[in-house]
Amino acid sequence: MRTPLALAVDFGGTKVESALVDADGAVVPGSRHRQPTGRAATSDALEHSVATVVRDALSTVPPDGEVIGIGIGCAGPIERVDGLVSPLNVPAWRDYPMRSFVAGVAEAAGHDVPAELEMDGVAITMAEHWVGAAQGVDNVMGMVVxxxxxxxxxxGGRVITGPTGNAGHIGHVDVGGMTGENTFGSPTALEAIASGPHTVAWARSHGFTGATGEDLAAAYAAGDPIARQAIERTGEAVGRAIASATALVDLELVAIGGGFSQSTPDLFDVVRATIARHYFEFVRKVRVVPSALSGEGPLIGAGALVHRAHLLSRR
Known part of the structure; x- marks a missing residue:
């Protein structure tokens, strides 16, 4: 019997990755490949990056393996019914038919299999529930910062996607009393306040001279007061948004991954302290933890769209 494998694709505002994921939620060694995306990339360049990582991952299928499906996690918003994506930080793609493009590349490489597309936040949540920090917990939010x-x-143990696939897009929940950049026409959206680039932008507006999230994390570790204020501000915004989400759907656990979430463990302390000030006990009880899957979480989640498809709402 051949080993069932999922071709996993994770597309975000900085990079696209692809790998093979087995039925136990493990990335097959040597199958992971990465290419750049980015705000300045053209559609042709994005297609080249996606096609390259898909072909490279498929070239590693072992002789006893069989690709049974494709799972694609993409930065939102998306339109899941038609397989279209409009990743906010990649303006060259608006209503781009990503599902059919990836399926076509795979078919040309000899793998004519079904493809599933979901928002990347859905994928990371499924990964945490499957093999990560949310195992055994059935009321969960996964986040990427x-x-x-x-x-x-x-x-209730079921993935909530909504009719378009954008349920759970907490980055675009407004955070009362806080203001970030007007990138999307809504400076009070969580992402406009607390994403890595927007946190750095706030710090720079207050005199910080670094340029990246890594610079900010290093300055925080060195005791820089502006870096400390910036990360504390981000933690408070994330905590407020989680408290609002918990008040809405009664969450038990929130698992947070993504590169900027790792800027300092203190970020989680600020998030938890913010939630602890909420006036409802049932909101204060939510646990906030780092992702248990490191950088592999989004790919494992994309694989879960194939291997754990029974958790998804019926089409």
Whole structure:
């Protein structure tokens, strides 16, 4: 019997990755490949990056393996019914037919299999529920705090996607009393306040001279007061948004991944302290934890769209 494998694709505002994921939620060694995306990339360049990582991952299928499906997690918003994506931080793609493009590349490489597309926050939530920090917990939000901020929901043990696939997009929930950049026409959106680039922008407006989230994390570790204020501000915004989401759907646990979430463990302390001030006990009880899957979480989640498809709402 051949080993069933999922071709996993994770597309975000900085990079696209692809890998093979087995039925136990593990990335097959040597199958992971990465290419750049980015705000300045053209559609042709994006297609080249996606096609390259898909072909490279498929070239590693072992002789005893069989690709049974494709799972694609993409930064939102998306339109899941038609397989279209409009990743906010990649303006060259608006209503781009990503599902059919990826399926076509795979078919040309000899793998004519079904493809599933969901928002990347949904994928990361499924990964945490499957093999990560949310195992055994059936009311979960997964979050990505990175170039953008995304999220996904599992409520009552079922993945909640909504009719368009954008349920759980917590990065675009407004945070009362806080203001960030007017990138999307809504400076009070969580992402406009608390994503990595927007946190750095706030710090720079207050005299910080670094340029990246890594610079900000290093300055925080060195005791820089502006870096400390910036990350504390981000933690408070994330905590307020989580408290609002918990008040809405009664979450038990929130697992947070993404590069900027790893800027300092203190970020989680600020998030938890913010939630602890909420006036409802049932909101204060939500646990907030780092992702248990490191950088592999989004790919494992994309694989879960194939291997754990029974958790998804019926089409």
């Amino acid at each position: 990175s170039t953008g901020i995304g999220g996904g929901l599992i409520v």
